[in-house]
Amino acid sequence: xxxxxxxxxxxxxxxxxxxxxxxxxxxxxxxxxxxxxxxxxxxxxxxxxxxxxxxxxxxxxxxxxxxxxxxxxxxxxxxxxxxxxxxxxxxxxxxxxxxxxxxxxxxxxxxxxxxxxxxxxxxxxxxxxxxxxxxxxxxxxxxxxxxxxxxxxxxxxxxxxxxx
Amino acid sequence: xxxxxxxxxxxxxxxxxxxxxxxxxxxxxxxxxxxxxxxxxxxxxxxxxxxxxxxxxxxxxxxxxxxxxxxxxxxxxxxxxxxxxxxxxxxxxxxxxxxxxxxxxxxxxxxxxxxxxxxxxxxxxxxxxxxxxxxxxxxxxxxxxxxxxxxxxxxxxxxxxxxxxxxxxxxxxxxxxxxxxxxxxxxxxxxxxxxxxxxxxxxxxxxxxxxxxxxxxxxxxxxxxxxxxxxxxxxxxxxxxxxxxxxxxxxxxxxxxxxxxxxxxxxxxxxxxxxxxxxxxxxxxxxxxxxxxxxxxxxxxxxxxxxxxxxxxxxxxxxxxxxxxxxxxxxxxxxxxxxxxxxxxxxxxxxxxxxxxxxxxxxxxxxxxxxxxxxxxxxxxxxxxxxxxxxxxxxxxxxxxxxxxxxxxxxxxxxxxxxxx
Numbered sequence: 024x025x026x027x028x029x030x031x032x033x034x035x036x037x038x039x040x041x042x043x044x045x046x047x048x049x050x051x052x053x054x055x056x057x058x059x060x061x062x063x064x065x066x067x068x069x070x071x072x073x074x075x076x077x078x079x080x081x082x083x084x085x086x087x088x089x090x091x092x093x094x095x096x097x098x099x100x101x102x103x104x105x106x107x108x109x110x111x112x113x114x115x116x117x118x119x120x121x122x123x124x125x126x127x128x129x130x131x132x133x134x135x136x137x138x139x140x141x142x143x144x145x146x147x148x149x150x151x152x153x154x155x156x157x158x159x160x161x162x163x164x165x166x167x168x169x170x171x172x173x174x175x176x177x178x179x180x181x182x183x184x185x186x187x
Numbered sequence: 188x189x190x191x192x193x194x195x196x197x198x199x200x201x202x203x204x205x206x207x208x209x210x211x212x213x214x215x216x217x218x219x220x221x222x223x224x225x226x227x228x229x230x231x232x233x234x235x236x237x238x239x240x241x242x243x244x245x246x247x248x249x250x251x252x253x254x255x256x257x258x259x260x261x262x263x264x265x266x267x268x269x270x271x272x273x274x275x276x277x278x279x280x281x282x283x284x285x286x287x288x289x290x291x292x293x294x295x296x297x298x299x300x301x302x303x304x305x306x307x308x309x310x311x312x313x314x315x316x317x318x319x320x321x322x323x324x325x326x327x328x329x330x331x332x333x334x335x336x337x338x339x340x341x342x343x344x345x346x347x348x349x350x351x352x353x354x355x356x357x358x359x360x361x362x363x364x365x366x367x368x369x370x371x372x373x374x375x376x377x378x379x380x381x382x383x384x385x386x387x388x389x390x391x392x393x394x395x396x397x398x399x400x401x402x403x404x405x406x407x408x409x410x411x412x413x414x415x416x417x418x419x420x421x422x423x424x425x426x427x428x429x430x431x432x433x434x435x436x437x438x439x440x441x442x443x444x445x446x447x448x449x450x451x452x453x454x455x456x457x458x459x460x461x462x463x464x465x466x467x468x469x470x471x472x473x474x475x476x477x478x479x480x481x482x483x484x485x486x487x488x489x490x491x492x493x494x495x496x497x498x499x500x501x502x503x504x505x506x507x508x509x510x511x512x513x514x515x516x517x518x519x520x521x522x523x524x525x526x527x528x529x530x531x532x533x534x535x536x537x538x539x540x541x542x543x544x545x546x547x548x549x550x551x552x553x554x555x556x557x558x559x560x561x562x563x564x565x566x567x568x569x570x571x572x573x574x575x576x577x578x579x580x581x582x583x584x585x586x587x588x589x590x591x592x593x594x595x596x597x598x599x600x601x602x603x604x605x606x607x608x
Contacts, residue, residue, distance in 0.1 A: 036375060036464060040572040045551035048224040049254060049261035051231060063574040083376040083409060087570060088551070089311040091228050091327035112380050112411060113311055117327035177329050178232045 024145045024169050026104040026124065028075035031068065032137040033061075035081035039093040039114065042085070048092055056092050057099035074101040077141040079132055081107065085114025094118040094125075104143055106131050106150065119168060122176035131159040145169070189439035191347040192414055193382040196322040196436050200305045208346035208443075216246065217321075218299060219334040220308030222290055222547075223251040227265045228328035229309055230272045233335055241276045242338035248280040248299065249273055250290040253547045255283075258554040288519025288545040291315035291403060291487035295395075296519055298428030302417045303436055307334050312487050312569065314405045317383075317414035318398035320421055320435070324412050345411045347382035348373075349444040352389025354453035359603040361497065362397030363489055363567065363587035365450070366404040367458040371468030372448070379409035381445060384438060386416045389452045395424045396493040403488045404569050407465040457602055459565075460585035463573045471602040477584070481564040482507075482595040483576075484588050485516025485543070486550045489567035492522045494588040499531045501592035501603055507539035508598030514556045516543045540595070552576045558583075565594040 041063040043056055050056065061068035078097065084107035085093060094117050097105065104124045118125040124145065131150045135141055139154040148163035164172070167185075174180040188205050190198065198206040200214035219242075221229050226249050233239055241247045249269050254262035266283070273281035282293060291312050294300050302320035306313060311325035326340065334340050350369065370377070383405045390398070398415050405413025415421070417435045425433070459474060461467040484490075484498050495517060507513045515535050517523040523545065526532050532542050549556030550568040558564055558577030563584065566576065571583035586594070589603040596606055 038570075038572045040551070040570065040575050044574055045224075045253075045553055048553075049259060049265060051227045051265070063579045083379065086375060086409065087311065087406075087572060089309055089313075089325040089327055090225065091309075091329060092224075094327075095228075109376065109379065111376070111409060113325050113327060113406075116330065120327060120329035176232075178235045178332065181236060181333075 024164065024173065026075065026077060026143040028073065028077045028103055028141060030077050030079050030135045030137060030139045030141050031072060032135065033064065033080040036083045036086055037064070037080050038087035039085055039090050040087055042093040043090065043096040048090060053095055053099040056096040060096040060100045069100065072101050075103045076101055078102050078105045079135050080105070081132065082109050084110050086111040089113045091117045091121060094121050094123045098123040108132050119171055120177045122172045122174065122179070124172050126161055128159055128161040131161065134159060189441045189443065191382060191442045192384055192416065192436050192438040193322055193347060193412060194344055196303055196305060197342060197344055206344045208344050210344045211341060212344060213339055213341050214305050216307055216334050216338050216340055217304040218246050218248055218306040219331060220248045220290060220294070220306065220310065220313060221331050222253050222310050223255055223266050223269055224253045225309035225328050225331065226269045229331040229335065230268055232329050232332035236332065236336055239336040241278065241335050244277045245279045247278050247335050248294070249278060250282045250293055251284060251287050252289050252545065253551065254553050255287065255546060256544065286520065289487045289490055289547055292490055292518035295319060295399065296428065296521060298425065301425050301429050301431050301433040302421060303434045307331065307340050311406045312403050314410065314412050315399055315403040315487060317402035317405065317412050318395060319425060320415060320417035322412055322414065325406060345380055345382045346445050347384050348378055349447040350383060350385045351387035351447060351449045352385060352452055353387050353449065354389055354451045355392035356452045356455065359589040360455055360457055361587050361589070362393060362400035364455050364458045365452065366401045367460050367465065367468050367585065368455050370404065370408050370465050371458065373408055375407060375464055375466045376409040378405065381410055383408065383410045383413040385414065386438070390416055391418055391420065392452060394493060395420060396491045399491065400488055404465070407569060457587060457590050459590060459600060460571055462571050462582040462584070465571060465585060474600055477563065477600040478598060479511060479565050479594055479600060480562040481556060481558060482511060482513045482591050483549050483556055483564060483566040483568060484591050485518060486547065486568040487518065488569045489588050490516055490518025490522065492525050494567065495522065495526050495531050498588040498592040499534045501589060501596065501606060502538040502540065503534050505538055505596050507595045511595055511598050513540040513595040514543060514549065515540050516548070517545060519545055549576055565591050565600055567591050
């Protein structure tokens with residue numbers, strides 16, 4: 024499973040209230056949620072994000088509320104992968120459950136800047152920064168997690184009989 | 188192999204004699220909870236499973252509290268979706284306007300959680316019920332959907348941090364100051380993925396409501412759960428509300444903890460968390476003159492009768508400062524009624540506060556007290572993130588009910604000791 028896109032970078036403790044402010048939680052429409060993604064910390068995000076882009080951040084990404092609308096908004100905005108130093112536990116679980124690829128890698132966070140072209144091979148656990156030519160080792164995704172992500176989430180995987 | 192209190196509850200619900208930190212377990216759920224903003228996503232996923240039925244109509248629970256009474260047409264549509272689902276599946280514990288309260292105050296009050304239970308809720312503050320000696324934790328809507336369908340959820344068994352409490356709290360200091368003090372000490376990811384276990388002789392000196400406030404904000408330190416040892420007071424509180432029998436779990440004497448903190452409750456002072464993280468705590472010796480525009484007293488953290496009574500003591504015979512809006516939100520209908528019967532509402536209204544029906548409303552910037560750019564609020568709520576209560580350029584200062592009330596009187600963030608001197 025591979026990902027390819029340019030990096031959009033944020034700092035530590037990015038909370039789910041800035042990922043998708045509660046004033047927009049009166050809908051479950053994915054596109055509408057995506058149209059407000061990150062707007063309270065980065066008004067330009069929705070204009071600059073392209074399909075496949077990679078979000079890179081610091082410690083405790085996704086802290087705060089359990090709203091699944093947060094990973095849903097990130098995924099629907101076009102982000103294919105989130106790399107951070109650490110994730111808040113509910114956000115981590117929610118991301119896998121809705122089929123958003125997400126992984127922890129300190130070295131990649133150190134070695135990737137805003138706008139860099141990033142490629143990730145999660146079968147083998149390698150992240151490449153194609154702009155600087157550096158590469159970073161990470162844990163490969165276990166096959167069952169890859170299946171959940173490829174299928175588009177836990178419920179879709181249950182439907183397909185991949186998770187029992 | 189010794190176990191923490193949390194590990195013992197998870198082992199029992201996984202049908203295992205013992206578990207250890209890091210182990211993945213599939214556990215039986217005693218309750219699955221959702222609210223009016225997380226349940227619609229869960230219902231969509233539940234229906235995607237195809238042909239699913241709720242595993243137990245008495246254990247699935249939905250509370251319309253976040254944007255209810257409906258704040259707009261979209262919110263009304265979401266509540267309708269929940270109502271229709273609960274009607275279709277004959278869900279017993281569906282709480283709509285008239286019966287509802289803020290979920291984490293309502294469930295303990297209704298006796299829906301007892302010690303030793305495992306509860307998941309699609310709301311991060313589900314960790315509140317740890318105060319009653321239950322394992323309870325927040326999850327997302329997909330976990331809620333799968334939990335409603337199967338009655339099970341998987342967990343990685345957490346390691347734990349132990350907090351040994353001693354002494355007792357001073358006047359005007361409460362559970363809110365204790366948990367803000369702890370988060371200030373260990374940080375917003377200080378307990379990430381872990382349990383916070385509260386024990387020691389100081390537990391007895393805390394009311395159930397102080398404990399509920401402390402467990403409620405365990406998530407603000409990143410914790411999976413925040414659990415209190417069960418004592419006579421827990422048993423009394425629960426037995427008044429539930430007929431269910433329950434086992435009492437206690438951590439083994441030699442259980443392993445990642446860290447242990449001793450906290451002398453008598454040394455804790457009124458504490459305020461400054462924007463924009465709950466870990467940015469200060470006590471009044473470090474707080475200058477900070478002018479405020481709004482005060483909110485309520486939420487799943489501090490909307491109990493005890494919280495209102497403590498605030499009323501300060502409002503009694505005083506007036507809210509000019510240009511300050513003070514909003515009081517009893518967390519449940521029973522609390523509202525008791526506040527009315529005991530004259531608290533009169534004290535609040537005479538002081539110039541407004542009193543709202545139960546709702547999460549302003550805490551998450553939903554409605555009923557949104558801030559404009561440049562405005563500041565002192566709130567008894569649980570989060571002070573950027574834009575949490577309104578405009579991205581507004582600020583939220585988290586504090587106890589007594590600090591919030593004192594601040595409403597003076598118009599500045601104020602120490603209740605000074606206002607009451």
